[in-house]
Each structure stands twice: as C-alpha cells, then as structure tokens.
Amino acid sequence: MRFRLNGQQRELEVHPMKRLLDALREDLGLIGTKEGCGEGECGSCTVLVDGEPVCSCLLPVAQVEGAEVITIEGLGGEHPLQRAFVEEGGAQCGICTPGMIMAALALGPNPTEAEIREGLAGNLCRCTGYTAIIRAVQKA
Amino acid sequence: MAVGRNVARKDGFPKVAGSALYTDDLAFPGMLYGRSIRSPLAHGRIEAIELDFDRTGFTIVDCQDIPGRNVVTLLGDDQPCLAAGQVLHVGEPILLLAHADRERLLEARVEIRFQEMPALLNLLESDHSFKDILIQKGELEAGWSRADTIIEGEYRTGHQEQLYIEPNVVIAVPEEGGVTIHGSLQCPYYVHKALRVLLDLPPERIRVVARETGGGFGGKEEYPSMIAGHAALLALKAGRPVKLVYDREEDMIATTKRHPSICRIRSGVQDDGTLTALDIEVLIDGGAYVTLSPVVLSRGVIHASGPYRCPNVRIQGRALRTNTPPNGAFRGFGAPQTQFALEVHMERIAEQLRMDPVQLRRINALRPGDRNATGQVMGPDCSALEVLEEAVRRSDFHRKRRNHSGSLRGIGLSLIYHGSGFTGSGEVALNSEAALEVTEAGVRILVASTEIGQGTRTMHAQIVAETLGIPYEQVETDNPDTARVPDSGPTVASRTCMVVGGILKRCAEQLKERLGDRSPQQYFAEHGSLKVSRRYQRPEGLLWDEEHYRGDAYATFAYSCVVSELELDPDTYQVKPLRLTAVQDIGKAIHPILAAGQIEGGTAQGLGYALLEEVVMQGGVMANAQLTNYLIPTTMDTPPIDVHFVNRPYQEGPFGAKGVGELPIDGPAPSLVNALRHLGLDLRSIPATPERIMEVACASV
Numbered sequence: 001m002r003f004r005l006n007g008q009q010r011e012l013e014v015h016p017m018k019r020l021l022d023a024l025r026e027d028l029g030l031i032g033t034k035e036g037c038g039e040g041e042c043g044s045c046t047v048l049v050d051g052e053p054v055c056s057c058l059l060p061v062a063q064v065e066g067a068e069v070i071t072i073e074g075l076g077g078e079h080p081l082q083r084a085f086v087e088e089g090g091a092q093c094g095i096c097t098p099g100m101i102m103a104a105l106a107l108g109p110n111p112t113e114a115e116i117r118e119g120l121a122g123n124l125c126r127c128t129g130y131t132a133i134i135r136a137v138q139k140a
Numbered sequence: 141m142a143v144g145r146n147v148a149r150k151d152g153f154p155k156v157a158g159s160a161l162y163t164d165d166l167a168f169p170g171m172l173y174g175r176s177i178r179s180p181l182a183h184g185r186i187e188a189i190e191l192d193f194d195r196t197g198f199t200i201v202d203c204q205d206i207p208g209r210n211v212v213t214l215l216g217d218d219q220p221c222l223a224a225g226q227v228l229h230v231g232e233p234i235l236l237l238a239h240a241d242r243e244r245l246l247e248a249r250v251e252i253r254f255q256e257m258p259a260l261l262n263l264l265e266s267d268h269s270f271k272d273i274l275i276q277k278g279e280l281e282a283g284w285s286r287a288d289t290i291i292e293g294e295y296r297t298g299h300q301e302q303l304y305i306e307p308n309v310v311i312a313v314p315e316e317g318g319v320t321i322h323g324s325l326q327c328p329y330y331v332h333k334a335l336r337v338l339l340d341l342p343p344e345r346i347r348v349v350a351r352e353t354g355g356g357f358g359g360k361e362e363y364p365s366m367i368a369g370h371a372a373l374l375a376l377k378a379g380r381p382v383k384l385v386y387d388r389e390e391d392m393i394a395t396t397k398r399h400p401s402i403c404r405i406r407s408g409v410q411d412d413g414t415l416t417a418l419d420i421e422v423l424i425d426g427g428a429y430v431t432l433s434p435v436v437l438s439r440g441v442i443h444a445s446g447p448y449r450c451p452n453v454r455i456q457g458r459a460l461r462t463n464t465p466p467n468g469a470f471r472g473f474g475a476p477q478t479q480f481a482l483e484v485h486m487e488r489i490a491e492q493l494r495m496d497p498v499q500l501r502r503i504n505a506l507r508p509g510d511r512n513a514t515g516q517v518m519g520p521d522c523s524a525l526e527v528l529e530e531a532v533r534r535s536d537f538h539r540k541r542r543n544h545s546g547s548l549r550g551i552g553l554s555l556i557y558h559g560s561g562f563t564g565s566g567e568v569a570l571n572s573e574a575a576l577e578v579t580e581a582g583v584r585i586l587v588a589s590t591e592i593g594q595g596t597r598t599m600h601a602q603i604v605a606e607t608l609g610i611p612y613e614q615v616e617t618d619n620p621d622t623a624r625v626p627d628s629g630p631t632v633a634s635r636t637c638m639v640v641g642g643i644l645k646r647c648a649e650q651l652k653e654r655l656g657d658r659s660p661q662q663y664f665a666e667h668g669s670l671k672v673s674r675r676y677q678r679p680e681g682l683l684w685d686e687e688h689y690r691g692d693a694y695a696t697f698a699y700s701c702v703v704s705e706l707e708l709d710p711d712t713y714q715v716k717p718l719r720l721t722a723v724q725d726i727g728k729a730i731h732p733i734l735a736a737g738q739i740e741g742g743t744a745q746g747l748g749y750a751l752l753e754e755v756v757m758q759g760g761v762m763a764n765a766q767l768t769n770y771l772i773p774t775t776m777d778t779p780p781i782d783v784h785f786v787n788r789p790y791q792e793g794p795f796g797a798k799g800v801g802e803l804p805i806d807g808p809a810p811s812l813v814n815a816l817r818h819l820g821l822d823l824r825s826i827p828a829t830p831e832r833i834m835e836v837a838c839a840s841v
Contacts, residue, residue, distance in 0.1 A: 038387055041767035118775075
C-alpha cells in the first residue's frame, strides 16, 4: 500500500481490508485520530482523503492507495483552527476535537454560520453544544 | 490576575494537536485484549457454561477467580462483579476472556444455558424499593383549605444515555504483587476502594490513574469500578496487562443511564397564583441493583418542589428495583426529572388560572430568607427572581409570546435551581483532602479531581494562582494518580469548583503564609519542596437531619431560567428549536469561556433529553444501542444559545463560586415542552419525539 500521509510518501504492509483508522493508530502511530462509534455516525475519526472529509472507521486502507491523506497530526499544532479551538473553548473533553478540526478544514475559507453547521453536522460533540466550535471556526 | 480571565486551558493544545493521550492510545508490552460475556436474559439461573473454542492463549475468568469479595463496592454490596449463579438483568457480566489476538477473542464462542425466570420490567409493578424518602413541610391540610383551585398531573421522563464520545476503556497492568489501572474515569478513589474489596489487596498495592477522559457526564462515575475490576481480574490471572475497551453498542447496552421517572403532583393554588400546597410523589426506576439510586432519589426529591416558597409540602420518593440494567449517575442526578415535572405543572397552573407564566413564577419564587421544602433558609445569594426577570427581558418573552400566538412558533420558559456539592452531610462524610506542593517551577496541584472536559485543571490552577499571587503558568497540574494525590473525592455533583476549589484556595492561603515574601521558586531553591494540605471544612451554620430530611440539604444553590423558542412542522411534527436563552447565577465564573461552555453543552444535552433521545427498551434491553437510531443533537439540531450570567456570589465559595456543571441540564426540557404547550400541545412526557407530539396533537383534535 502506498499513499501520501501528511505530506510524506508512505508504504504500508497491512491487510487491505484493515480499517484506515486502525492502520493510522496501530501501524503508523498516529493516535490523534479517535474512534467514537465505529459505524460512521460520530465523525471522531474524520481525516481528509484527497481533501474530502471521510470517516476512517468506514474506509478499508486499500481505498487510499495512491491518495493524499491528512490527519490532525498533519496540521502541526499551530494551525489557526487549532489555536482558535483553544482560545474559544471549542475543545472540552477533546475526543471529538481532531475529527471536528479536520471536518472544519474541509469547509474552505470564510464559511458562513449555515455552512459551518451543515459541514460539521456529521461530527458529534457532547460537551460544547457546538456554540464554541462554530465561534472557533468563524474566528479561524 | 488569573480568576475571571480566559486563560489558555491547560489541556488545550495537546487536545487540538491530537497528542493528548487517552486510555485507548496507550499500549503496554505483552498487552492482551479483554472481552466480557454477558447475560442475554433479564432474569435467570445459570445452569452451565460451555466454552466452545480452542483455549490456547486465552485467559478465562469467572466469579470463582475473585480473590476478595464478589461485589462492586459503592452504597450497597448487592451488585456482583461477575454473576454467581443468577442474572438479574440483560447485559450482566458473567465471564471474562482475554487474548493477544482480537480476532480470536471475538470469535470465541461461549454457550451459557439458563433457567429463565420471570422478569420484572415495569417499575409500576415493582414492590421492591431500594430507598424511600419522605419530606414534609407545614400541613398539607391547611394548604388545601386555603386553595381556590386544586390542579393535578402526572409526568414521565425516559432513560437518557450519557453518550460521552469516548466509550469506556480501562487498562490493568499487574505490578509488584498488585495492579495499576489506567482508565477513562471520573472517580479514581471509587475505583481504588472497589478494587481493594474485590481483590483483597492492601491499599498501597492498588494504583489508579485517571487518563485523559473523553467525556463522562456521570456515566464514568460508578461503572468504571466494574470495568476496572474485570480488567484487573484478567490481568492478575494472565500476569500481563489487559485492555478492556467497549464498543459503542456494548457501552450503550451494559452501562448506566439516567433513571426513568414518574412524578405525580397535586397542587393547591389561590386565584392570584399563590401556591398553598404541593403533594408530590416521585418514582424512579433503579434497575437491578442499588448502585447510586438512593442518592439520585435524594437529590430528585429535594429538588421536586423547585425554587418556590410553598408553605405546605409533602414529597414522597421511591427508587424501585426492576430487572433492567442499573441506572446511575447522569448530570443532574434526579433533579432534571423532578424539575421537569414541576415546571410543566407550573405551566399548567398558569394556563388554568389564565395567568402569565412569568407572573406565576414571580409570585412564588424563593427570595433570600425564604425556606424551601426541607426548611433550608435561602441565603443572600438566592437569585431566582433575578434570573427569571433577566431571561424574560433578554428574550423579549412577552412580545414574542403575543406575536407567536396562533402561529407555528412557540415560546416557553422554566425556572430551576440546583444544589451545589454532595447532598446533606455528604461532604462531611467524604472529608475530602487537597494539597499543594512547591516545585522548581512553581506550585503543583495535588487533587483526585479529574479533567473530563469541564476544565478542572485550568480552573483549579486559576484559583491557586490568584490566591498565591503567582502567574497562572507557574501552576502545574496533571492527571490524578492515587499513588501521588490525596482523596479529594469524586468528580461529580457540581463540587469540583466550589468544594475542591475551595479546599485548594485554603491550601494556597496557608502556603502563602509559609512562603512569606519568597516566590515558590525561591523557596524551592533555598529549602527544597514544601507540601501543604487541607481538608473540607463545613461552612458554619449548616445543619442536616438525615432521618427527617430537614435542614440544609446543600451549602447553596445555583439558579437558572431557560427560555425556548421553537417552530413546529405541521406535517411531520418535527420541532425546530430556534433559540435558547439561558440566564444563570453560578456565583462567580472563574473562567468565563469555560463556564459558558458548561452552560452551552449542558443546554444542548438537555435539548436532546427533551426532544430527541429515546432509549427504546425491549425485553429489558436497549433496542437502539447505536448512534444511527439513538439520536443526540448535531449542529443542525442545536440552535444558537444565548448564555448570560447574573452572578450572586456565595460567600463560602472560592471567589464566590457555586456549582455549575449540572445546573444547565435541568431547565431545557421543561422550557421546550412549555414552548410546545404554547402551541396548544399538552405534552407531559419526554422525549417529545414527533411520534409523541403527533399522538398529543391528534388526541386534541
């Protein structure tokens, strides 16, 4: 399996049907991507594949062959979205945060509140009531 | 200055970077994975267990492998850690397996033969009460005789799943004749105590480390003691670390939820709206074992008459046993159920008297000096009227109420209060301890309070920094580890800021005196470390009579008024919340953004409780144990929430702070249901799903 991961070419020898989520966490050591439900409902495991947000718990790793994958680790920690999430209170328990930030990243520049709500509708948060998350995305 | 400022939260950057370590992110050499085999029956005798797989590499544990007592120690000792001969609910753990290979583990077939027994699934048919409570104030007879009208009603609430986004997970590591637990949990010392009994080990052989925890909401208060027990039994038998992680379905089927309730209210009112009598019966479904039901009932009945000054009150409560999975702690802890009932009932009173619902509440709201149902005198920080008036003003309630009339838009409100800290003498019994330690870099906080998203570390560090007069950045915090921190009690009951924060403030005052004009760093360079610890001190004048349920049930109360605006789809009966206004008094917001975050999140969770979240029980088990059909609010279901504080400082709280965490979950459900009532829909139970609204709408045609 070959794909670009956070800007670097990677090769991986795993079962092609292994979930991308498990390949990232177990074989590549990228534990920032989280599992909340394992059925594609909560969005905690969201990563970008060729710029599109996908639930990595639903995707066999074979499907990213040749693709560009970006995880939360690819943002470096000082991305404007990451800073805004800290400053505005967008992260509480933090378990939905990496997936939420990845989904927000896919929204493009200067999204309206309606666009943010629609774009993040597949990412569940139980702590914030989304208010601070929306504020953070608007600020970034 | 640290208190009152929006400093960077201590755990913020690791969480947004994805580098914060949660329990499932940890791996230990030689680690096995664990699995729990559970009862498919609600009630039965276990006749035989057959293991239909190749046992190579497996560790297998049943109740015979328990070195100590087979109980999950909490309030009662009735709940076994592993079923011994009989099962009392679906999902009850019977057998544990561990293996290095997860696929082999999941494929292992275990056949259990049962003798099925009759299951009691309806709380109204139960005659086994875990706890009965009676509260009496004044004379009901006098109240009825002074009333112009008597209004009655019955109100029901369903289960609610906490639905922390991180499912339960624990790792047990065998170490030096004992065990270390790493887990997603709220109360490290609850786990510690339960393991001492289960494993028959001295306290120093058990170490519990609360790792980064992806949400709790009460759901990780008591159940982690069970999971940690299971992981520890497997790890000690295997001699290797064992990770026990639940998937979403197992987490929803097996672990605790909010108690379903039935409240019956009979009220006497005068024509001007004055309440003369309240007779309230509260029934909650405890499930199969005691767990925390007696104390959930306790908080429920104490809050059942709400923030009102009715002179004649009787409240009778019962927590009943059924053959369903035990219900447990969930943010609010009994108060959301009983205040839902009362606030919908208040709206019905206003309706029958053709009275403004605001005016009805204004007349009856507690003022400083008034007594609530247990006879507690409200202090100068009693702010029921202020939060009510401010919420009505900010939301433009009366104008909208008139304008929406006859449309598909409704507006409603609720007025509630929530006691801060443990009930009654609970804090005295806990005797919590907290400590501060001088380090090379500043001061380190030593508490057992866990960071479950609410901002524990940040807010505690602010209190300490402010009191010592040192920069916030010089206060170190960490995940609690029972090998290093004292028992500052569980992270529950809206006590982490007011109670534990208060003890830390006293530690800091003492430390400041010891340091004199030296900074902590100077002190450390000259003398090395210095540790200061303090225990809970009950504020003077608080008295509680547990036998008669009289006196000061809580040190103080926080108050909230929630106004809900919504629109109803006349074809699908779908409710679209448009805006929620939440005005509250929490005494003091130590960190305004974090405090507002508690209100916003709790309000959304309350909205889910009101409109969306239905646990469908079939045969004693949750039939919709998936996120596909147990719906919690998304960005599209959650409207803008206008959060505003009208703070009346509590003199004994740190910088005036009261409890905050649970307050926001009490108000939204009655407020939203009252907004539906404004549309002429007589709803008396939640969740108010489209199906339930349709039933009500069609019945009234």
